[in-house]
Amino acid sequence: MSEPVLVAENLTQEYVLKGGLFGQDRIVRALTGASFALEPGKTLAVVGESGCGKSTLARVITMIEEPVAGSFVLDGTPAGPDTLAALRTTVQIVFQDPFGSLNPRQRCGQILEEPLIINAPEMPAAERTRRAREMLTLVGLRPEHYDRYPHMFSGGQRQRIAVGRALMLEPKVLVLDEPVSALDLSIQSQILNLLVDLQERLGLAYLFISHDLSVVKHIADDVIVMYLGRPVEIAPKADLFDHQRHPYTKALLSATPMADPTLRKQRIKLVGELPSPVNIPDGCPFAPRCWKAEARCRTERPELDQGTHRAACHFPE
Amino acid sequence: MSLLEVRNLSVDFATTSGSFRAVDGFDLTLNPGDITAIVGESGSGKSVAFLAMMGLLPWTATITSDAMTFDGHDLRAISPRERRKIVGKDMSMIFQEPMTSLNPCYTVGFQIKEALRIHLGMDRKARHARAVELFEQVGIPAAETRLSAFPHQMSGGMNQRVMIAMAIACKPKMLIADEPTTALDVTIQAQILELLKSLQEETGMALVLITHDMGVVAETAQQVSVQYAGQKCEQQEVTALFSRPHHPYTAALLAALPERATTKHLPTIPGVVPGQFDRPKGCLFSPRCSIATDLCGTTPPPVGGPEIGFARCHFPINVTAEQSA
């Protein structure tokens, strides 16, 4: 077992919603108590529905935002305002929407070189260009794409550029925020293969954020299931898909449509909507929608238990 | 007689650099009570075909077809006034983005009652009663109070329910659901799909499901039509399509599903969907096809018979001996 490249301890993030002139300020608890470790060459998937805090987690890990509580260690260095510059090159991010994540006024080459211009200003321009062209081939584009603008590329090609830009600084951790959910099916598999190849070749660690369980099942090594800002189940992939200990994971899995018409499975129907992260219920956050909930669930908040397959539930299976 | 009959529908758009064919020879026959799914990637023209039938395309579009009839009306010759009577009443549509499909300035109750007033001419009391009834039908709790809510006060799933309630308000004969669950979360998606299916069973309307999600298709549809670059490349009954696809594109698409993967490397379809400027001469799928020959690159393939799923291919796959005989 190798040394983890990313260790997160109890990460918590809150936002304040201004209540206007007369209203009261409300606190959105976007992320509460996220702890995990990620080893080089491994993929940790974060799964959940909208508002579950997975994108907030991405923003905290990539140091776009500072968490209000908790800490994380990147490659042996604790992250914080003092180490920000040093760790900038350790973690990079790929966004969901390849149309919004590339600057429309920059050529592909400029986009790839920008991280180098900022972080290694002493590097000669010729060297930068050489690396950018190398990167184009690495992510499956052609060197002559160097001079094109983003609008000349298709969605899949743009996502390749976005992956390339993230890799320019040779990071150790790559945060992938729904990297394939905006892409067509036939393109999605191309990008997933690219990510698998790059991981094998460069020993990258992926924090793979997704809502699509079939993609997660394919690419992940370990999975965190989140609900309303809290991890509710953490397990190695095989264990999780084999048997789910938390009722929410069970419901999520049964709600995912399977591309097999012969499979008429019994679906667990969840009643109700996702509660908003502004007023998270006391007790277990999933209790109002849970079919197993009892009085205890509504008053007492369950914590993650110990072991390799952890669940935060009073009545885990 | 079938409810909807479309033969050889083509849609061209005038753009900066010449015309662009978004839909090419689209055929569809729909009987009352059918659940048909139209599957395709973005740019395959699956939404455009239906927008063309409803007359909702901008003036840059040129629509041609050999036949386009709905419930006895010829949609090609119909006047805009007549068309408005059909669209939204007998033929209605729900869209992908529930948040933007509703007018944020009015309460959802006002919007649903407006449809009832215009198409059915109900009086105030009847409208209100029907609106409450509809909201209950689509599973909106506390229907009475929700009528006076604005779209931004409700979640995406609730708004999509409102959209569905509006769409079925006039008891349509055909409901077109254009990516109805793409913008929704998985657990909500399951609820909405259940709802659409149960409504279809209750009312016996025809349901057209436009989607790119193979999982949704497998769990919902009876008939599946696969679109590629504006053309229909295959149409089959759902179980047959998933077990024995006849067009190489369908086969490749199914193989690319991560849940069907057996190794860490997924089988892929190389390249991208042809755009306006790189449309191949022969079979549109030939540049990306693994079994394409020279013939495929030069000659557009014929449309096959029903026994091979109308596959538009020179070399349909998964064909048994008696089928080819």
Add this chain to the structure above:
Amino acid sequence: MSDATLEAVQVERPGRLKEFWYYFRENRGAVIGLYVFLGVFFVAVFAPLLAPYDPTEQFRDHLLQPPFWQEGGSLSYALGTDALGRDLLSRLIYGARFSFFVGVVVVVIATTGGITIGLIAGFAPRWLDTIIMRLMDVILAFPSLLLALVLVAVLGPSLLNAVIAIAIVLQPHYVRLTRASVISERHKDYVTSAKVAGAGRLRLMFVTVLPNCLAPIIVQAALSFSNAILDVAALGFLGMGAQPPTPEWGTMLAEAREFILRAWWVVTFPGLAILITVLAINLMGDGLRDALDPKLKRS
């Protein structure tokens, strides 16, 4: 990469300029406006070659001579002369230079200032943003001509001072416009990725965000070009802009005021010149908006 996408055919998509021209050309008024604008520009540049006389030369024998098609007119003074015997055509041709000078200088000053302040406001913390925007609201609350008059009265009446005054008056429009597009752009993913790459605030402002905010600013620049011409003419008419004998169109109108009943041409032609130029530029601005605003684009 084993299965990397290498398309068989990669056909050039139309370039940005070509696409721009396609949408611009759709608007016929804009194209006419562009041609008129280019015509006026040409006249302004080559004024010494085109004008038959010096604009300040007085022909004492030909006071208030009517244009050539009227009785008493002659082709040597095609559009007639003014009360001091100066050739009206030459004065109008030279006047185009001042109008362009005014337009260009006002737009340059107002855009530079406005964009900078707008960028700062868009990126600033909330309190600074509020201060800047309230200050701009105060400027906008004044009737623009009145404020310009006050400023000219303080600075002293001259063409340059009038230009500066107008630039200050027009500036808040740019500030608001820039700030609005900065705020909508700065939450997009590409800005965040520049941040993750380690870009500093200045780089984010000027290199990442600003180029993406330029389209509405260009449109506004075209429209304020015409505004500036109009305002400077107004100031000139009120005697607070260019001083006689400068052949500035507004000043010419002011000088000709007393002859309005006797000699219609001394007022009509400068007025027409202003009208045509401003109209042409506004039409062109409309076309620019159509071509640059992606919301109006048809795919």
